[in-house]
Amino acid sequence: MSASALFRTARTCRAGLPAMARHSKALGLLPSIQAALFSGSGSAPRKKVMFPGALTSEYTHDLRFASSVESIPTYQVMDTDGRVLDAANEPHMSKEEARNIYKNMLILNAMDQILYEAQRQGRISFYMTSFGEEALIGSAAALDSKDHVFGQYREAGVLLQRGFTLEQFMNQCYSNEKDLGKGRQMPIHYGSKELHFQTISSPLATQIPQAAGAAYAMRREGSKQCAICYFGEGAASEGDFHAGLNMAATLGCPVIFYCRNNGYAISTPSIEQYRGDGIASRGIGYGIDTIRVDGNDIWAIYSATKAARKIAVEQNKPVLIEAMTYRVSHHSTSDDSSAYRSTKEVEDWSKRDNPISRMRAWLEGKGWWTKSEDAEVTKAAKADVLRAFAAAETLKKPSIRHLFEDVYDQLPPQLERERAEIEGLIRKYPDYYQVNEFAK
Known part of the structure; x- marks a missing residue:
C-alpha cells in the first residue's frame, strides 16, 4: 500500500462532514448542518447526534466504553x-x-x-x-x-x-x-x-x-x-x-x-x-x-x-x-x-x-x-x-560584545551601564578574565 493510500485509510477514521465544516465556521453550526441535524419526522428515531461537539457520532443503545481502535499500520x-x-x-x-x-x-x-x-x-x-x-x-x-x-x-x-x-x-x-x-x-x-x-x-x-x-x-x-x-x-x-x-x-x-x-x-x-x-x-x-x-x-x-x-x-x-x-x-x-x-x-x-x-x-x-x-x-x-x-x-571564543547583541535594536540604559562595567573590569583584570582567549 502506498503512503497516499495509507493517508486515505487514516482519514476514514474521521470521515463524515465536508472539510469546511471541520474548520472554525463549524463552531457556530453552518445553516446546512443545522438543517441536516434537526430535519426529519419527529417520531422517527434519530441516528445522528445533534450536539455540535461530535457531529459525526451516531446514537447507540448499547452501554459500552471505547478503549481501543484498530491499530494503525x-x-x-x-x-x-x-x-x-x-x-x-x-x-x-x-x-x-x-x-x-x-x-x-x-x-x-x-x-x-x-x-x-x-x-x-x-x-x-x-x-x-x-x-x-x-x-x-x-x-x-x-x-x-x-x-x-x-x-x-x-x-x-x-x-x-x-x-x-x-x-x-x-x-x-x-x-x-x-x-x-x-x-x-x-x-x-x-x-x-x-x-x-x-x-x-x-x-x-x-x-x-x-x-x-x-x-x-x-x-x-x-x-x-x-x-x-x-x-x-x-x-x-x-x-x-x-x-x-x-x-x-x-x-x-x-x-x-x-x-x-x-x-x-x-x-x-x-x-x-x-x-x-x-x-x-x-x-x-x-x-x-x-x-x-x-x-x-x-x-x-x-x-x-x-x-x-x-x-x-x-x-x-x-x-x-x-x-x-x-x-x-x-x-x-x-x-x-x-x-x-x-x-x-x-x-x-x-x-x-x-x-x-x-x-x-x-x-x-x-x-x-x-x-x-x-x-x-x-x-x-x-x-x-x-x-x-x-x-x-x-579558534578563539566569541567576542564578549555578543553578550549584549541581538535582543534590542538600541541598548537600554541599564545594559549600557552593565556593558561599561564589564569592559572596565576586563581592562583592570585582563589576566583573570583571560581576554586573549576571546575574539575582539
Missing part, C-alpha cells in the same frame, strides 16, 4: 535486506541523488563517533548521536529547501542533507568565534538562517507550537511552503504537543509533525509513557491526516514525507508522521543506557535492522554501490571531520 517500502516489496513503491531517485543521501548517512555516522569520543575526552561539553536513526535523512531529501525546519536535537542529518558544512558543525560544538550561534548555546543546538533551520533549544517540545504558528503565518502569506517539526515520543507527553497539534488542526496550518518514536524517552521506555496505539492515534484524535512508517526504511520516510508535504502545502492542513525506529545510542553523553536496557538488546537491534545496511543493500542491488566504497567514503569522512575538528579547536 506501519508503511514500509523495503525489507530489512533492502528489497523493495512492491514495485509501485520504488523511489524515483537518480543514482547521483541516492548515492549522495547514502554518503551523508556515512558522514553523519563518522561525525557522531568522533564527537562522542571528543566529549568523553573533555574537549567539548556535550553531544548526542544519531546511531540507529540515520534514515531520518530521507525526510530532509523530500522537502523543499525553503521549507522551515523546527528540530528537537537529533536532526543533524537533516542539516547535513541541506548543506550544513562540517566546519559549521564543529564551530557550533566548540562555541568558537565562527559559531553561527555566537557561543550562546550548548553543543548540538544548531541553527541556520540560510538553510531555514530554526535554532534548537533545550526545553522539550517548545518547537511544536512554534512550528504550528510559523506554518499559520506561511498560509497567510501564501508562500506555498510548509514547516516540519521533529520531536521524540517523549516530547509528545508534554502539553506543548497537544496545544500545537490542536492549533494546527483548527487553524489549517501547513505543517508536518514528525515524531521519532525510538522506544525510549531518555531512560523511560515507551511502555511506561503511554498505553494507546503509539503517537499516531493522537493525530487521528485531533482530526489530522496521519501515517505511521518504518523509521529505519529511508524510502518509506522519503515517500511519506513527500506525500505529507503535498497535503500540507496544497490543502493547508497539518500532517502527523510517526516514524518507528530504535535508539541504538545512549540518549546523550549524560546518559548510560545500560542502566535501563541490556547491551544485548542494543546489539540485536543493530544487527537485525540497521538503516545504513538497508540503504547500502538497496544501492548494491541496483548496481549503484560497491562494498569497497563504504571503507573509502568512511575513511575520507573521518579525515574531513578530524580536519574541521582540529581547526575549530584552535
